[in-house]
Amino acid sequence: MTDLTALKDAIRADGASRGQTLSKLGYFCAPFRPASGPLSDKVIKVYRGLRDDAALDRLARCHDDYVGALKRAGVDLPETEFHLLDMDGTRIPVIVQQALPSDSMMRPQMQTASLDDTLTMMEAAGDVIATFWNNADQFDTRIGFHPSIRNFAYLDGRALFFDTFPPLIHYSRDEMGKMLLLFSDKALMRWVGPLLQSKVTGIQDEWYSAPETLVGLVGSACRLRPNDAEAYLDWGRDFTSRRMSRWADEALPQLQDPPRLPGYWTGFRKLLGLQGEPNVS
Structure with a gap:
């Protein structure tokens, strides 16, 4: 399970210290992989926060269900976690995924x-x-x-x-x-x-x-x-x-x-x- 404190620290870090941004052209976010630290073997995907707690809670449930469904259907996935992080008073959806080469x-x-x-x-x-x-x-x-x-x-x-x-x-x-x-x-x-x-x-x-x-x-x-x-x-x-x-x-x-x-x-x-x-x- 991901250390959420380390995850928040990685997200707050500036671009130079947090590592390489792996995509600049994503529709929903620009994933990044920390250059060092406990999450250096992970890809982190940070999405827009919302003020609608019910919608975010539903999103979390649906994401868990979707990952489970993909696996049951026989789709190979890297290890994937979904978190709702409280960042400066806003709940932020974050996906942490095992990095691939x-x-x-x-x-x-x-x-x-x-x-x-x-x-x-x-x-x-x-x-x-x-x-x-x-x-x-x-x-x-x-x-x-x-x-x-x-x-x-x-x-x-x-x-x-x-x-x-x-x-x-x-x-x-x-x-x-x-x-x-x-x-x-x-x-x-x-x-x-x-x-x-x-x-x-x-x-x-x-x-x-x-x-x-x-x-x-x-x-x-x-x-x-x-x-x-x-x-x-x-x-x-x-x-x-x-x-x-x-x-x-x-x-x-x-x-x-x-x-x-x-x-x-x-x-x-x-x-x-x-x-x-x-x-x-």
Whole structure:
């Protein structure tokens, strides 16, 4: 269990002493890993505080439920803890996660590896997606999954998923749409977003659809390495038939050409300066 005093000290420390900020382009926060001290083997993710205690307590319960559900569904996760810290009179959601080797992030590996090696990584990530959705029927609640390339590490032949925020469990579609604004680390998004709430709410739809999550993975690979797009489409069609045949009628038509991001999400990403960087590296 994390020493909460040490955790508060790490969060309060200035950027130079607390360690490297691992991502500057995350939608919800910029994770960091302390350079030294008792938490030097952890990644710390600090989210916006709220004054609504009931909402925060619910968030904590949902996060615990989501981590438990992911594990029951067969998804490999680094050790992950959720805390509500009292920081200067405000309760702050904080996730503490066992750090993964910096060179294990899947996205940069996909950029530099041979085509054959990237297809091996895609198979590992696809295995996580198929395992989750083929086991998700056991949950009698709304549950989703966001298995993009940037949310995976690839280590020792396995894909490890590490993105547990927001917890995609129990919340209704409308509630999750509001959370996308409420916890955004981008002030501009919180200001502009409510004017486009229906569009913001739609961002999540892919995460709650088995075929769309696989199509999203293939689309990410095609955008990352456009010269190899046909190989990723071939892999996606084959993988759908082998591992996700339940959803073949929905997935296969979308895997004939490189999948594209919805126009509104592309617009939001440009507006916020999000370029698809991995969210912990």
